[in-house]
Amino acid sequence: MEREFEGKKLLILGGNPETTPLVDIANNMGIKTIVTSGRSTDAAKKVAWKAYDVDGMDVDGLIALAKEEQVDGVLVGVADILVPSYCKVCEALDLPCYATQRIVDVFAFKDEFKATCEKYGVHGIPEFKLDAEMKREDLDKIKYPVMIKPVDNGGGVGMTVAYNEEELRAGVKKALDASHKKRFIVERYMNCDDVGIYYSFKDGECSASCIYDRYTTDEQPGLSRVNLGSVYPSKHIDDYFKNTHNNALRMFKEIGIQNGMLLMSGFYENGEFYMYDPGFRFQGEAPHLLMKAIHGFDQREMMIRFSLTGSQGSFNIKDIDDIRFRGKSAATFWLLLKEGTIKRIKGLYNITNDRRIIANVQRLYEGDKVEQSWIGTEKQVLTRLYMVCENKQELKDCINEYERKISVISNDGRELTLSGLNTDLI
Template structure:
């Protein structure tokens, strides 16, 4: 790779495992990466040119750090909660920022995002009114089961499914503890098809990079349904373009999105699409890895380039991007773990030799502990495997192979892995 940014300094906010690949790409471009977070043990820090312990929510501290280091650009990692800080720091330093305060105000809080979407015909999940006072008349109107969420956190953190009033009260407490703003929402618990809609923006042009189906675990009652993987393209792709896509484009245009990458998470039920979450940054699910393998462009490089120059480069999304993946079929396979100590891992050592495997993002290793508080959110993910195949049938065969092959055991030889999703059902194949 041509190192046109050799010696430039880039401050990256957040150091979680998903941000590490962003740091690696910046390093490969000759950039001096400075990763900062409140946890000195974060993985992304271990591979950065310099690691700092300024918390991503400490805006004055971040500004001071950026000035002291004389950085040439700032970029947020894979963390929704840090997008507002990213915007404020860039504005204070007069550095390129793909987010504006208007966009941040819409996307930073689930309740504001939901209300804004409705104005453009982008429907959210049916919601029940309830505030921290939990008045009797409001509680009596709720039909169970429901999902309780903090308005300003993601990845399943602080989310609970409640099947009765006692569980609802406990869920509200959990959501409040996970919310900086001490706000939460209560929604109908959806048991239907889950989807992801992933968009790329360049200079005001918006491209639907991929529309895919997601599958979640039902082995953890009362907790957020953590993702088990996804298949691309979605079986509902045509319906989405007919019913929802134009409304989404209108929403994006009106709030002023011009550059960056954005994920919408949604449900499909009885012919309707319901959006339930968004993320205006690179995703932990990392569909950009599949996009790179199929289309050849790297969204991480685009965002890094924008942070340093204000331009995402010469890419032409109208030509280089394709929602239908140029006829390919792709998938992500997430291996989730139960609580326990990881004593032994099998089946993951030869992934890099399989041409169908375009990436493997491993979070946990032998010797690590899966903590109780990780269950029900993405911290219980052992690894994510990214697959690209020439046909649906080949993809199904590959998914089944790795579902069987990868094993994780505790000290007593007990399996720590949760059950995976039904491949035949997901891809609508006959047994």
């Protein structure tokens, strides 16, 4: 790996496990990484050159830290709620930033995202009018089941499925507690195909990098449906380009996106797409790992370079991208755990010789405890296995093999893994 940025200092906002690979990449480029978050125990801090406990929402504190360390660049990790802070810190220090306040206003808050999408013919999930006053006339118009979610949090945090008014009221409280802006939305509960659409931007050029199908667990009723796995490319790829892609491009252009990466999560029903969650930052799903294995470029390196120079490099993103993955089949296979303390993990190690597994991004280990409050969020993810295969059948065989061999035993002898991805649905 090139080390042209040897000795440069990069401040990375957020320290969750999903941010750790980004820190590793910067370290390997010879960069002095500085990770800051509100928790001293965060995983990404363990691999950083320096670590601080300045909370990512403390903009003044972040600016002071950046000045003290004389950083050469700032980058946000895998955390939606930190993108607004990232934008403000870069602006204050006159450092390269792939976001603008206009972009932040659209993508950092689910209600703003939905309103903007509708202006351009990109549909959001049908919504019910309701605010914290819980007016009777509004409650009477709600048709159950519904999903309640905070406007400014992700990964399932603060989200609840409600089947009646009592559950709705509890869900509103949970969403408000998880919202920094103290705003929530109530949407129709969608029971249909789930998709992710991932775009890459470079110097104003937009490339649709991948579209994938998400398969979620139904073992945790009443909670957000956490992903069990994602399969690339999506079986709905042609419908997306026919019905939604061009409208999305108009939206991106008019709100001024020049650089960065964007995931739009959505549902597919009867030929129509309904977008529900944007992420203008690196993703926990990490499609960039599959893109690197198949296309040969590392989006993390590109964005680290941008943070230090204002440029991702001298190439055309459309020349090296391929939304159909060059004919290959790929997947991320998520392993979810129930509440409990992990005593033993079997079948997850010694997989480096399997050519089908291109990455293993583990976030929980033996001795870690899965809290009850984590259930229904991405915090209950043990690991994500990244698979690239020559065809769909080989991919199914790979998923089934690891579904059989991986086991997680609790201190009290229970199996902690949830049922995995049913390959008959792929």
